[in-house]
Amino acid sequence: MTGPAALLLRALALLAAVVLAVTLAARHVAPVPDLLLVLVVAWALWRGPVAGLLAGLAGGWVLDVVPPGGGLLGAHALVYAAAGALAGRWRVEGPVAAPRVAAVALAAAVVVEGLAVVRALAVSAPVSLLDVAVRCLLTASAAALAVPLVVGAERAALRRRFG
Amino acid sequence: MRRAPTLRRVALAAVALSVLVLLLDVSGAVDLDPARRFAAAGLGPLERAVGPREDEVSRLRAETTRLSARLADAERELADTAQARALLADPAVDGMPLVLARVVAVGDPGPAGPERVTIDVGTRDGVEADRTVLCADGLVGRVERAGPWTSDVLLLGAAEVTVGVRVGTAGTLGEASGTAQPGAPVADPGTLSLALLDTAPLRRGATVRTLGSPGGRPFAPGVRVGVVTRVRSGAGRLAATGVVTPAVDPGTLDVVGVVVGASRSRPRPAATGGR
Incomplete structure (x- = not known):
């Protein structure tokens, strides 16, 4: 699935993930798993490191521009690109077991959260390692559940196209 | 066969472009705020539609915010001396016009909680960048940028926010920030690092207000702003340092008020010496 319509659908999925995350937090739902990272990991495991990097870059840009956004334009994009490229390196042919998906998502979440922690420590800002750990584990659990659904949808779309 | 190298080249170009934009934003060589405002104009209405709506609780919170702003004004007038009251009658400090707003989006949680929120008022409601945002409990933060429908608020405790404050009844000057000043203790998550500018004593329980x-x-x-909960003195600084527990918990934010207008429309009256 590589046509413009498919790319638009993926972009809308990234936008929906970001809007859902920021509005859930406004309704005091916390902690929320990193839904954007779950999508990035799904596409990275489906297509490999380059696709993971591009998905992460696109998703990070969405996070950078959807209000309230981040401090610096492009910062989230590069962090999520690194996480997507890393997740893609663990791609294997054939079915992937849920624990492996969770482990890959956990590693990607550690990259995203770890860079934020380093940035905070560099400016003597406080860090709650417990909250960071809970968010990483929550993202890994959400990925174990949602990644098979995303990959299944991609596979079904591919089957429809090529039979 | 040509697809994979092409994808790689696209990825490389996209990463290079992102790095370039990031460097431009860091250096401040190019003003990228128009891009953010464009995104806010397009996506703000979506967040307003999807975000929390008005209900009985938020109506009551709005009323509480309005009343507490009036109460803060009244308390300030009562607490001050006659001379200060006369100063308060000056048109420059007359009242606090507020626009009430609701938080519709909360940004990336970050390692110590969210640093930014989006509220459902913008330039169409008279909100501009660098305006005070408060709620019934106290200071929330400042408007970072305002779009036509929504505004982004940088919360108290974010690395970029430092507030000039007066501490206690003596009104000792200081700075409160999410990041620690040199020699000041690194605050725990959800608290602020306080550094006095003067060698005056600092006491636990002292109220901290904006300067x-x-x-x-x-x-x-x-x-x-909050209350002093920890005091440390003499650690490489002449003035005392401490930790402030903010009056506002960002996790419970709902209805907030943005101070708008209030620019001086009449010249400050001249006083005559010797009377």
Whole structure:
């Protein structure tokens, strides 16, 4: 699935993930798993490191521009690109077991959260390692559940196209 | 066969472009705010539609915010001397016009909680960048940028926010920030690092209020920031340092008020010496 319509659908999925995350937090739902990272990991495991990097870059840009956004334009994009490229390196042919998906998502979440922690420590800002750990584990659990659904949808779309 | 190298080249170009934009934003060589405002104009209405709506609880919170702003004004007048009251009658510090707003989006949680929120008022409601945002409990933060429908608020405790404050009844000057000043203790998550500018004593339980900025931007004076909960003195600094527990919990934010207008429309009256 590589046509413009498919790319638009993926972009809308990234936008929906970001809007859902920021509005859930406004309704005091916390902690929320990193839904954007779950999508990035799904596409990275489906297509490999380059696709993971591009998905992460696109998703990070969405996070950078959807209000309230981040401090610096492009910062989230590069962090999520690194996480997507890393997740893609663990791609294997054939079915992937849920624990492996969770482990890959956990590693990607550690990259995203770890860079934020380093940035905070560099400016003597406080860090709650417990909250960071809970968010990483929550993202890994959400990925174990949602990644098979995303990959299944991609596979079904591919089957429809090529039979 | 050509697909994979092409994808790689696209990825490389996209990463290079992102690095370039990031460097431009860091250096400040190019003003990228128009891009953010464009995104806010397009996506703000979506967040307003999807975000929390008005209900009985938020109506009551709005009323509480309005009343507490009036109460803060009244308390300030009562607590001050006759001379200060006369000063308060000055048109430059007259009242606090507020626009009430609701938080519709909360940004990336970050390692110590969210640093930014989006509220459902913008330039169409008279909100501009660098305006004070407060709620019934006290100071929330300042408007970072305003789009037509929504505005982004940088919360108290974010690395980029430092507030000039007055501490206790003596009104000792200091700075409160999410990041620690040199020699000051690194605050725990959800608290602020406080550094006095003077060698005056610092006591636990002292109330911390905003000092105020010229023209009330970004911070209006006299807004409650929090309470001193830890005191440390003599650690490489002449003045005492400490930790402030903010009056506002960002996790419970709902209805907030943005201080708008209040720019001086009449010249400050001249006083005559010797009377």
